[in-house]
Amino acid sequence: MTKIDSGEDDVLADFEHARLATLDSLGLLDTPPEREFDAIVQLAQRLTGYKIALVSLVDKDRQWFKAKIGLDVDQTPREFAFCAHAVAADDILIVPDATRDDRFSSNPLVTGAPNIRFYAGVPIRAEMENTLSKRLPLGTLCVIDDTPRDVDPGDMQLLVELAHLVETLIATRLSAATAVRLAEERSRTLRTLDRKHRQLRQAERMANVGSWRLTLADSQTEWSEQTYAIHGVPVGDGKPLDKALDFFPPKARETIATSLDRTMRTGEPFDVEVDFNNAQGEYRRVRSMGELEMDQGRPIALIGVFQDITARFMMEEALRHAAHTDDLTRIASRGRFNEFVDDKIKATFANGERCALLLIDLDHFKAVNDRFGHHAGDEVLRVMAARLKADYLSNCFAARLGGDEFVLLISDQAILKDLSSLLSRLLCDLQYSVSANGLMLNVSATIGACWLGGQVNDRGQLLRNADAALYEAKKIQRGSAMIAGKDELILPGQAKTAPLRLIQP
Template sequence: MVGRAVEKIGLPYEIEAARLSTLADLDILDTPPEHEFDTIVEIARRSFGCKIALVSLVDAHRQWFKAKSGLHACETPRGQAFCSYAILRDDLMVVPDATEDPRFADNPLVKGPPHMRFYAGMPLRVRGGRDDGASFAMGTLCIIDTVPRTLSPGDADMLRRLAKLVESLLNTRAALAVALKTESEHRTLLRRLDVTNRQFRQAERMTNIGSWTLTLADEGMEWSEQVYRIHGLPTGSPPPLDAALRFYPPRARADVAAALAHTIATGEPLDLETDFVNAQGEDRRVRTLGEVELRDGVPHALVGVFQDITERHRIEQALRRSADTDDLTQLANRARFNDMLARQMFAARRTNLPLALLLIDLDHFKTVNDRAGHRAGDMLLKAVAEQLTAPYLADCFAARLGGDEFVMIVTDEAMLADLPSLLRRLLADLRLPIAHGDAVIPVSGTIGAAFLDSDVIDASALLHNADLALYQAKNASRGTAAIFGRAGTITSADAADTQSRAA
C-alpha cells in the first residue's frame, strides 16, 4: 500500500520510507489540538482573508490536520490531497484556480465540499534521524479559498514566514525526543524553544493578533504578549474577566458578555467586532474570535484570538463614506438617500411617528453656470449644502440627488407639527444671490413637500407625491414651497422684498 501511494505522487520509495519514519518519530498524528498550531492557522486565515487555513501532515494513506481553521473535517484521503503535490516541492506551491489545473480539476474536494478553487501550500520540513542530516517534508501550512485568487510576493513571503514558525514547532518536537538523551542536546532544545517563542511573538506583533484563554471553572484568564499590548497594559497577570470587560464601552461591553455566554451555552464559535478603549484612553476597534475547548467531553475553556483592527476599520469606514457621499457637497448621495429613506419609513411606520420628504430645486442654477462659470456653480452648491446642514436641521437627513436637486427627510415632531414654518425658513436660507460683474443673479430654492401617510405604499410613492408638490410650487412661482394635498403655496416672509432688491 505504501508503494502504491509513493508511486502516485512520484517520490522514490527510499525517500518516502525515511519521510514516513520521521513523521512517526514525531509522535504527532492523531494528537489533541495545540494552542500554538491553532493560533498560527487562525493568523494565516485572517491575514490572507481565506476561507480555510490548515497545518496538514501527509501520512501513507491520508492527510491529517494538526490544526485547522474554517474546516470541519479532520483528514482526507491522500489521493485527494493537494498537499501530496506540495511536499514534492522545495518552495511554495500555488494553484490560482483548481478547475483550470489538470491535476485537480476532477478532484472531489474541488467538485464537492469544500469546493476548493485557490490553494497555496508551503512544505514543512523536519530533520530526520539519518546521519546525513537530511530533512523531509511532513506536510504543509496551506491556505484555501472557494474562489480563484493570486498571491502577491508580499503575501507569499508572509506565508513562508508563518510556515517557518510551524517548522520550528515540529523540529522542536523532533529534537525533544533526541535531546532527552543528553544534557547538551537538552540545552539545544531550550535554545530552539526560545527562538520559536520569539518568532511566535514576532508573528503576533506583525499581524497585531494575540491569543487568549478563559478557563470556565474559575474565569481565569491567560493572555499572550500581544493581548497585553493591545490593551495598553504591561505584561504580567491579566485582569479578572469583569475588569477586562470594562475596556469596552457600555453597549459593546454588553455585546461581548452576551456573545461569551452564547458561545459557552451553545458551543457555537465566537466572532465579534466591537469598539474598545485601551488603558491610555485611546478609542480602538477590535475583533475577538473564540471557541469552546472540551476536556473529557465537557466545556473546559474558551480559547481564541484577539486582534486590533483599528486601521482596517478606519479604511473601511472611509471607503464606505466615499461610496455614500457626494464628492462636491459632502452630503449623502442618491444611493445613500435611497437606503436611508427606506429605513426611516420603516421606523416611522413601526413607531407610528410622522415623517415628511422635501424635494428642493435650485432656481437659476443654469444661469449661474452659464454667466459666472462652473466654479461659481460649484461654490453655490456647497453653500446650499451648508444651509441644509445648519445646526437647527441636525436631526434631518439631507442629500444631493444630482445637478441642482436636493432632498431632505424630516422626522422631528416639532418641525413637522408646523411644517410651513420650516419651509419658510428654508426658503429664506436658500436665497443665495450671486454677484457677477455689475449684475446680481437671483438664486432661490423651490420646495415640494409630502407627508408619509397611510396612502403612501412605498418610497417611490412618497417621492412622487413630493414631486407633484414641487411641480405645484414651480407653477405658482419660483422660490416658493407647496405641500402635497394642500391648496396654495408657501412663501418666506421677506422673499418678495429680497427678490425685488436682487432683480
C-alpha cells in the same frame, strides 16, 4: 513508453479531487491581499535575495498568487506552472537553470517574461477536510530568479520554515478551537527563525493576533504575549473576567459578556468586533473569537483569539464616511440618504409619528454656470447646503441628490405642526444673489413636499409624490412650494398659503 495502470490513474484522480476540495473549503482563492501573507513573501525575497517570491495556490486550471512580490500578474495557466510540478510530487522542487531542464526549457515563462531561470518551491499543505490524518499540498511558497543559481542550503531551510508559517496562517482559518494550538506552533516557528533573522520577529506583531483562555471554574484568564500587548499591560498572570471586561466601554462590554454567556449556555462559537480601550486609555477596535474547550464531554474553558483591527476599521470608517458624504457640499450623499430614509420610515411607522420629505430644486442654476462659470455654481451649491443645515433644521436630514437637487427629510414633530410655515421660511432662506462684472442673477428654490402615511409608505413613493408636487409648483411659479395632495401654493415669507386660483401662471 510506460503504461500507467488504470488503478494508478484512479489513485491520482482521487488525490487531485481531495486536494481541490480541500483548497476550495479554505476559501482562499481570489481573496484580497492580506498583510500576514504579504509579510512572508517580503521576508523571503529580502532574506534570500531572489527577485520574485510567491505564495502560489494551484487550482484546477490555473495557479493563483495569494501573495507576491516582484511579479505583476495575479495568476498563470496551470500548464505553465512550475509550482504544479511541486504539488504533483508533493515535494520540494529546485530548478537551478530552467533552460537546461527538459520539463521547462520551452515553457513560455522561461522563453518570455518573467524569463525564469532559477526556481525553488516548497509545498504548502493543509489537512484534508473532515480528517486529521491526511495533509494535502495546496500550492507552494517559492522564489524565482532570472539568473541560473545553485540553491543555498540556508535559504532552503528558511523557505521550509516560512512555508510552515504559511501553513499555520491558513490553518487558523479552519476554526477558533485549533487557532490557539496553531498560534503556539507559529510562535515556535518564529522563535526558530528569529535565531537566524531578527526581522522575522516582526511577523507576529504585524499580524497583531493573540490567544486567550478563560477557565470556567474560577473565571481566570490566560493570555498570550500579543494579547497582553494589545491590552497595553506587561506580561503576567491573567485577570479575572470582571477585570478583563473593564477594558471595554459599556456597550462593548455588554456585547462581549452576552457572547461569552451564550457560548457557555449553548456551545455555539462567537465572533464579534467591538470598541476597546487599552491600559493607556487609547481607543482600539478589536475582534474576538471563542468557543468551548471540552474535557471528557464536559466544558472546562473558553478558548479563542484576539486581534487588534483598528487600522482596518478606521480605513473602512473613512471609506464609509466618504461614500456617505457629498464631496462638494459636505452634506449627505444620495447613497446615504437612501439608507437613512429607509430606516427613518420604519422608525416613524413603529413610533406612530409623522414625517415629511421635501424635494428642493434650484431655479436659474444653469444660468449661473453659463454666465459666471462652474466655480460660481459650486459656491451656490455650497451656500444652499449650508442653509439646509441651519440651527432650526438641526433635527432634520439634508442630502444632495445630484446636480442642483437637494432633499430634506423632516421628522422634528414640533416643526411638522406647521409644515406650510416651514416651507415659506425655507423659500426665503434659499434665495441667493450672484453678481460679477455688473451682472446679477437671483437664485431661488422650488420645493415639492410629501407627507409619509396612507398609500405613501416607502422611499420611492415619497420621492415620486414630492417630485410631482415640485413639478406643479415650477409650472405655476418658480420659487414657490407645494405639498402633495393639496391645491395650494406656498410663497416665500408668507404665513398663509396662497390658493391656486389667485396665482397667475
